Amino acid sequence: MMKAPTLPRKTQRLAGGWPVLTDCPHRSNYGSVGNCLGGIAKKMGIRWTVWQVVLFMAIVGASPVAGLAQETDEAGTQATAEAVPVTQPAGDDKPAESDKPAESSDTPEAIAKPAAVPQPIDAATAKVTYPRAVSIVGKGLAVVDLDLPGVWLHEGETSTLHTPGTKLYRKPMNRPWCAIAHPEGGLLISDSATREIYHAAKPGAQLTALTAGYLGIPMALAVSPDGTTLYVGDAERRSVFKLPITGGTPALVAKGVNARALSFDAEGMLWAITPDANAVVMIDPASEEDPQQYRGTTVVGERPYQFPNGLVWAGEEGFVTDSYGKAIWRFTKDGKTEIWHQGEPLDLPVGICADQDAVYVADPRKKQVYRFDRKTKAAEPVFK
Numbered sequence: 001m002m003k004a005p006t007l008p009r010k011t012q013r014l015a016g017g018w019p020v021l022t023d024c025p026h027r028s029n030y031g032s033v034g035n036c037l038g039g040i041a042k043k044m045g046i047r048w049t050v051w052q053v054v055l056f057m058a059i060v061g062a063s064p065v066a067g068l069a070q071e072t073d074e075a076g077t078q079a080t081a082e083a084v085p086v087t088q089p090a091g092d093d094k095p096a097e098s099d100k101p102a103e104s105s106d107t108p109e110a111i112a113k114p115a116a117v118p119q120p121i122d123a124a125t126a127k128v129t130y131p132r133a134v135s136i137v138g139k140g141l142a143v144v145d146l147d148l149p150g151v152w153l154h155e156g157e158t159s160t161l162h163t164p165g166t167k168l169y170r171k172p173m174n175r176p177w178c179a180i181a182h183p184e185g186g187l188l189i190s191d192s193a194t195r196e197i198y199h200a201a202k203p204g205a206q207l208t209a210l211t212a213g214y215l216g217i218p219m220a221l222a223v224s225p226d227g228t229t230l231y232v233g234d235a236e237r238r239s240v241f242k243l244p245i246t247g248g249t250p251a252l253v254a255k256g257v258n259a260r261a262l263s264f265d266a267e268g269m270l271w272a273i274t275p276d277a278n279a280v281v282m283i284d285p286a287s288e289e290d291p292q293q294y295r296g297t298t299v300v301g302e303r304p305y306q307f308p309n310g311l312v313w314a315g316e317e318g319f320v321t322d323s324y325g326k327a328i329w330r331f332t333k334d335g336k337t338e339i340w341h342q343g344e345p346l347d348l349p350v351g352i353c354a355d356q357d358a359v360y361v362a363d364p365r366k367k368q369v370y371r372f373d374r375k376t377k378a379a380e381p382v383f384k
Contacts, residue, residue, distance in 0.1 A: 111212050112247030115198060117173045117205035120164035121150050128152065128159070128383055133310075133351035134362040134369050137181040141360060141382065143369055144179045144189075144351070151179045151189055151200070154369070154382060163189060163200040163207075170194065172207060177219050178261075178351075183227035183245060190218035190232070197221070197232065199247075210247035222262035222270060224285065231270060231285075233259025240272065240283060252291040254283050261311040261352075263318070272296070273311035273320055277303055280311070280320065280331055299335050310352035310361075314374075319359055321349040328352070328361060328372070341377050345370055 130147035140155030142162070149165030150173065165173035174193035182188050186201035188210075195215050198207040216236025223230055223245065232241045232250060238258040241250035259272035259281075270283040280300035287294055306324035319340065320329040327342035328349060351362035359372040360382065369382040 111249060112199075112208050112210050113212070115172050115196075115207045115209040117164060117166050117207065118168055118171050119166050120173075120205040121148055121161065121166065123161040123164055126150065126161050126164070128367050130364045131351070131362045131367065131369055132364050133178050134360050135178075135180045135351075135353045136355055136360075137187065141353070141369065142179045142181070142187055143362060144176050146176065146364070149173060149176050151176060151187060153203075157384060159383060160203070162203045163187060164205055172196070172198065172209075173205075177217075178221045180221050180223065183223060188221055188223070188230065190221055192217045192219070197230070208247070211243060211250055214250050215241070220259045220262040220272070222264055225264055225266075225268050229285075231262055233257075233262055233272065235260070240270075242285070253285070254281075254294045254296050255292050256295050257281050257283065260309055263311055263313040265313040271299075271311060271313050271318055273308045275308060277301055279303060279305055279308060280318070280337075282333075299333065300331050300337050301335075304337055305329060309350045312352050312354045312359075314354035314359070315356070319352055319354060321352045321361060323348050323350055328359065341372060341379075345379055345381075 126148060128143075128148070129145050131143045131152075132146045133144035135142045137153065138155075140153055143152040143154060143159075145152060145165075150161050151163040151165075152159050153162040163173065163179075165176055168174060170193050172194050173189070173191055176189050176191050178190045179187050182199055182201070186199060189198045189200055189207075190196075191198060194209075195213045195218070197210045197215070197218055199210060200207050210230070215232060216234050218232050219235045220233030221230065228245055229242050230245050231253065232243070234241055235258060237255075239255045240253045240257050240259050240262070242253050243250045257272055257278075258274045258276055260275060261273045263271045265271065268285065270285055272281045272283060273279065274281060278295070278298040278301055280298070281296040282299050283296040305320060305322040307322060308320050309323050310321035312319050316332070318331045320331060320337075321327075322329055325342065326346045326349065328340045328346070329337055330340040331337035345366065345368075346361065346363055348365040349361045349363055353360050354374070356374075358374055360369055361372065362369050367383075370379045371382055372379050
């Protein structure tokens, strides 16, 4: 077996000694995987064509979804998942299923099934490591810690690890991306390591898997105003899907809307932020257009944001986080957008949520969530 090369970027070494990039400057651009592997080849003194790179990826099992893409993150920041032997779940190496709209499941109980987090993080010794997403849950905040990994629940001055993750590669809760409140209690959590969405009904490591691994990279979640339907932004298929809140086979809603965050407004319209030219898109869940052709309505276009990551609709306006711009932008339904806050204390704003009084922003570089007063824009840290 060829000896793994010494690389200029941090790597995660898996079974067999082959490196997996965890600090690539283009980890949010899945199309750059081939370029990254090409760089490895150059260091090894090997000249590879594009097709040889693809063949290499197929041989070592490093598909953009099942391997490298699961280690992606905003703005090329470092992911620190522990290196362990690959233990692929059955069926997880199959190609992504078609994004053809699925029929609504009449028996969601046949899809949803119990799951457990193996070797969960010790809640007693856990510390906030990489807070990338934040949402309002009851009187508190749910904060997704990508690198711990796990989901924190913060209320008042107290933070507790509601759902511990695991360092085991491709196991439940190894790569949580988003967490929101479940209408009937607990949390809904998306996990790219297993291509799954989990319901964590209670604190602890016991979960319910809702989609049987149908999705690719579920990065965004939103619950319909009536609490019956869950909407998902899938970064692999670059599309938005929906499924019953109790679980079921996801159905296509809007193909080509590469949602990195989703949020409903009071009128029931679904807002999405994308890294594409159609930056802010409004989706009508009641649309009767063919979901294969439906693209929603572009409200903010022409790429005003450097690297948009989070979005929340709050009252009569929406807010977007711009990771590269170190800024929070404001936008309205008529398409107007402007910088609402830029600079300190923000260094890498990612996740965002809001209530009537405040906007909350997760900043993984600062290992902090900041609360911004909506009137004065005064900022204060959530984690004391």
